[in-house]
Amino acid sequence: MTVTASIEVVGIKEALAHINKLDKTLRRQITQDFKALAAPVLMQAKEDVPGKAPMSGWNRSYTPGKSGGNILPWEGTEAKKITAFVSGKRPKSVGGRTRSLAAFGVKWMSKDAVMFDSTGQSHTKQGAQMLSVLNQRFGTPSRVMWRAYAQAAPQVQDKMLELVQHIMRQTTRQIGTKA
Numbered sequence: 160m161t162v163t164a165s166i167e168v169v170g171i172k173e174a175l176a177h178i179n180k181l182d183k184t185l186r187r188q189i190t191q192d193f194k195a196l197a198a199p200v201l202m203q204a205k206e207d208v209p210g211k212a213p214m215s216g217w218n219r220s221y222t223p224g225k226s227g228g229n230i231l232p233w234e235g236t237e238a239k240k241i242t243a244f245v246s247g248k249r250p251k252s253v254g255g256r257t258r259s260l261a262a263f264g265v266k267w268m269s270k271d272a273v274m275f276d277s278t279g280q281s282h283t284k285q286g287a288q289m290l291s292v293l294n295q296r297f298g299t300p301s302r303v304m305w306r307a308y309a310q311a312a313p314q315v316q317d318k319m320l321e322l323v324q325h326i327m328r329q330t331t332r333q334i335g336t337k338a
Contacts, residue, residue: 171262171323174330175247181333189326190245193263196318197243200265204307207297208238213275214292230271237269241304263319267304276303 179186212218212233221231244266248259267276279300281287293302308315 171326172247172249174326175245175262176249177330178326178333179247182329185329185333186247189322192322192325193245194243196315196322197263197265199311199314200307201241201243203310204241204265204267204303205238207303207307208241208275209297210235210238213296214289216289217271228270230274233271237267237272237275240269240272241265241267265304265308276301 175186175189178189212235217231217233219232220229222229242265244261244264246259246262246264250260251258275293275297277300278290278293281290298306
């Protein structure tokens with residue numbers, strides 16, 4: 160009687176999860192490699208974030224509705240909160256929405272990031288005025304993140320393809336030696 164075992168790796172997230180189980184050093188190296196290839200996107204995005212408040216009112220505290228958390232004031236350190244990430248976590252579905260789909264990405268973890276970068280609609284007169292000023296000074300949404308990616312995309316895409324191919328080769332190699 161023979162015993163057989165098989166591991167099926169379907170996509171990049173699964174490959175990253177297997178590498179993380181089998182060789183944590185390689186997994187950390189993949190993260191460092193991605194951060195290095197994403198550097199042009201990070202650099203451009205950080206350059207596009209204003210050091211001073213985009214509008215005078217953004218120097219004051221603002222807590223929307225019943226959220227309980229302050230969105231403003233603009234601190235001037237928002238650009239430091241733009242980072243690259245690698246995730247091997249399984250996607251989760253909660254309430255009909257799927258989360259954690261990206262294996263590689265760049266994120267802006269500033270409390271006022273969405274308001275500055277992505278806001279494009281308003282339901283109040285004051286909101287419409289804010290959008291008008293933001294659009295005049297910084298352009299239409301996305302004011303930072305997508306614009307930074309679009310400018311750096313030619314540099315990043317080929318390197319990203321090479322990294323993904325490297326990960327898949329390493330996964331095949333790791334599975335082959337551990338089986």
